[in-house]
Amino acid sequence: MNDNMLTMRNLKVVFPSNAGMIRAVEGIDLDIRKGECVAVVGESGCGKSVTSLAVMKLLNSPPALMRVDELRLDDEELKDYSETKMQSIRGQHISIIFQDAMTALNPVMTVGRQVDEMFLRHNDISKKEARKRTLEALELVGVPEAKSRANNFPHQLSGGMRQRVLIAMAFACMPKLIIADEPTTALDVTIQAQVLEVLRGMQQKHDVSLMLITHDLSVVSNVADTVYVMYSGKIVEKASVRDLFKTPHHPYSYGLLASVPKLSDTKHQFVQIPDSVPHPLRKPSGCYFHPRCRYATEQCKKEMPPLERFDNGREVRCYHPLNVTDTELQS
Amino acid sequence: MKKSFVIKRILYAVFIFFVVLTLNFFIPRIGIDDPAERYYPPQGGMSDIEYEIIKQITREQYGFHVSTWQQYLNYLEDLSQFNLGVSLRSGSPRVSALIGERLPWTLVLSVTTLIISLFIGVLIGTVAAWKRGRWQDTLLLNASTISVALPAFFIALMLSFYLGFELELFPAYTNPNMVAQFDWSWEAIRVVANNAALPVISMAIGGIVGYGQNTRNSVIAVTNEDFILTARAKGLKQNTILYKHTLRNAMLPIVTSLGMSISGLIGGAIIIEQIFNWSGMGTLFLEANSTGDYPLMMGIMLFLSTFAIIANLVTELFYVVLDPRVTVGEKR
Numbered sequence: 001m002n003d004n005m006l007t008m009r010n011l012k013v014v015f016p017s018n019a020g021m022i023r024a025v026e027g028i029d030l031d032i033r034k035g036e037c038v039a040v041v042g043e044s045g046c047g048k049s050v051t052s053l054a055v056m057k058l059l060n061s062p063p064a065l066m067r068v069d070e071l072r073l074d075d076e077e078l079k080d081y082s083e084t085k086m087q088s089i090r091g092q093h094i095s096i097i098f099q100d101a102m103t104a105l106n107p108v109m110t111v112g113r114q115v116d117e118m119f120l121r122h123n124d125i126s127k128k129e130a131r132k133r134t135l136e137a138l139e140l141v142g143v144p145e146a147k148s149r150a151n152n153f154p155h156q157l158s159g160g161m162r163q164r165v166l167i168a169m170a171f172a173c174m175p176k177l178i179i180a181d182e183p184t185t186a187l188d189v190t191i192q193a194q195v196l197e198v199l200r201g202m203q204q205k206h207d208v209s210l211m212l213i214t215h216d217l218s219v220v221s222n223v224a225d226t227v228y229v230m231y232s233g234k235i236v237e238k239a240s241v242r243d244l245f246k247t248p249h250h251p252y253s254y255g256l257l258a259s260v261p262k263l264s265d266t267k268h269q270f271v272q273i274p275d276s277v278p279h280p281l282r283k284p285s286g287c288y289f290h291p292r293c294r295y296a297t298e299q300c301k302k303e304m305p306p307l308e309r310f311d312n313g314r315e316v317r318c319y320h321p322l323n324v325t326d327t328e329l330q331s
Numbered sequence: 332m333k334k335s336f337v338i339k340r341i342l343y344a345v346f347i348f349f350v351v352l353t354l355n356f357f358i359p360r361i362g363i364d365d366p367a368e369r370y371y372p373p374q375g376g377m378s379d380i381e382y383e384i385i386k387q388i389t390r391e392q393y394g395f396h397v398s399t400w401q402q403y404l405n406y407l408e409d410l411s412q413f414n415l416g417v418s419l420r421s422g423s424p425r426v427s428a429l430i431g432e433r434l435p436w437t438l439v440l441s442v443t444t445l446i447i448s449l450f451i452g453v454l455i456g457t458v459a460a461w462k463r464g465r466w467q468d469t470l471l472l473n474a475s476t477i478s479v480a481l482p483a484f485f486i487a488l489m490l491s492f493y494l495g496f497e498l499e500l501f502p503a504y505t506n507p508n509m510v511a512q513f514d515w516s517w518e519a520i521r522v523v524a525n526n527a528a529l530p531v532i533s534m535a536i537g538g539i540v541g542y543g544q545n546t547r548n549s550v551i552a553v554t555n556e557d558f559i560l561t562a563r564a565k566g567l568k569q570n571t572i573l574y575k576h577t578l579r580n581a582m583l584p585i586v587t588s589l590g591m592s593i594s595g596l597i598g599g600a601i602i603i604e605q606i607f608n609w610s611g612m613g614t615l616f617l618e619a620n621s622t623g624d625y626p627l628m629m630g631i632m633l634f635l636s637t638f639a640i641i642a643n644l645v646t647e648l649f650y651v652v653l654d655p656r657v658t659v660g661e662k663r
Contacts, residue, residue: 088566
């Protein structure tokens with residue numbers, strides 16, 4: 001088991017509100033092996049970002065209430081760590097790349113100093129040494145003229161450059177795990193590709209585990225090894241990238257894949273999943289996906305299907321999985 | 332890039348100064364048809380011819396015998412030599428001398444008030460934001476509701492009555508000899524501090540609560556920003572986040588309101604000065620107003636507005652230092 005970088009068991013996050021408990025995450029297990037890139041996909045509002053913040057124990061409490069049975073990073077059990085202890089873990093062993101680099105960087109501090117801070121916090125080095133490492137880090141992620149760029153303020157950089165700064169910051173202390181929360185969503189397509197390239201390059205070069213939060217399946221197919229599909233706070237399918245794209249088992253995964261338009265495909269109609277993710281206060285009975293699922297039966301309306309595990313490591317939460325091969329059924 | 336911004340702002344301030352100066356010249360002239368009559372009302376036992384002569388002399392004495400346009404040019408010429416003219420008081424003291432005499436006394440009150448309000452207010456506001464929703468926060472909220480309902484002059488009257496007359500902790504009104512007897516000795520400074528206590532407290536209460544509420548809201552707004560989450564994700568300690576990231580950004584709106592209150596430093600205390608009989612600019616202005624001493628009024632107005640323009644200019648320039656984004660429009 002110890003080639004796992006992150007082991008998370010039964011994560012639950014709720015936000016108490018006047019209208020009732022908002023159950024954002026309902027018992028998620030997550031395993032990320034060393035050097036592996038795991039993608040967590042799902043529509044907006046299904047609990048992806050909350051999960052990523054929960055891994056770093058960064059959720060504001062109050063209002064959020066978080067419970068987890070096991071939260072192990074490498075050999076360290078973070079579950080009962082105090083805030084002070086978590087502060088030395090954050091940045092050093094786990095770091096995060098946020099979605100919108102414009103708002104994720106402090107507007108009144110030069111980007112160089114913001115990266116410096118990372119080195120100064122977790123290493124016992126001089127400011128000069130920190131700046132030297134900052135410049136190296138910026139060059140590694142492909143920021144040209146790092147020396148003068150470091151003295152720029154965030155608003156003086158382009159979106160792609162800002163995202164690179166965030167990536168440089170995340171990799172600064174060579175953490176064990178990096179969480180990338182929709183790192184390319186705020187960028188335009190050409191820059192997206194470049195930033196992904198940098199991210200994947202850095203991850204493979206330094207053999208860091210990566211948890212990629214996204215709703216963009218093309219990003220997933222490019223970067224990830226394993227995919228978790230989340231729906232309304234629960235994992236509905238776990239599979240390797242190739243398996244998922246070839247034979248999605250859960251109707252939701254199938255719907256997600258089918259709704260990606262393909263230029264070469266002129267025969268099939270562009271498919272949409274009807275409706276949207278249920279409001280967290282009004283989750284349906286039974287399988288949360290059943291109102292949108294065309295394979296739904298009476299059983300789906302009454303009972304939440306268990307997360308079933310196949311021999312080849314795939315997991316699916318569905319009574320009527322699609323595309324299941326005979327070998328899988330035997331198990 | 333930065334230089335052009337500074338030059339632009341300075342030119343703008345100079346422009347505003349000329350607008351103010353011109354308005355300051357023309358507005359009083361709208362209300363007064365013949366200043367000589369105002370300065371020298373007709374007295375009994377004086378023939379019309381005599382009175383006409385006296386009026387003519389008065390006009391010449393105060394420069395009203397030439398056309399308005401010529402008067403404006405003369406006014407500008409006087410100003411260029413920092414000459415604000417002569418008051419109509421007996422002895423014809425120079426306006427600038429009168430202002431110079433009263434200004435330090437007003438500054439004693441207003442600067443002390445500002446410093447106290449700013450420091451205590453920012454401190455309280457930060458604590459309230461940090462302890463959001465707990466008793467410290469609720470206390471500030473209630474205090475600000477009450478202080479909005481209680482104007483400074485009411486607080487001043489209450490303090491003067493209870494702390495001054497009843498308890499005799501501080502002088503209920505200013506010792507009339509304070510100004511004349513001031514000689515920079517410790518004793519004299521102590522007397523001033525003692526006399527200034529009540530006016531300063533009555534003005535500072537509103538200031539503290541105002542800055543407190545302002546700081547609290549600003550700090551809370553910044554705390555919800557993404558970059559604070561980034562700072563936490565970097566593993567920075569809470570104090571580092573508070574000082575380097577939160578407060579630095581939260582200070583921006585505070586600097587704006589500070590700039591505005593700096594321009595009110597000189598003229599803002601008229602009523603309070605009156606209540607405590609403090610011989611500052613506010614009292615001087617009221618005296619000028621009630622005696623129709625309008626060279627003095629014009630002088631005070633011009634001085635106040637010039638001070639406000641300079642204060643705003645300094646605030647704007649200081650803002651550039653604090654917030655690098657301000658120059659973004661100039662760069663591209």
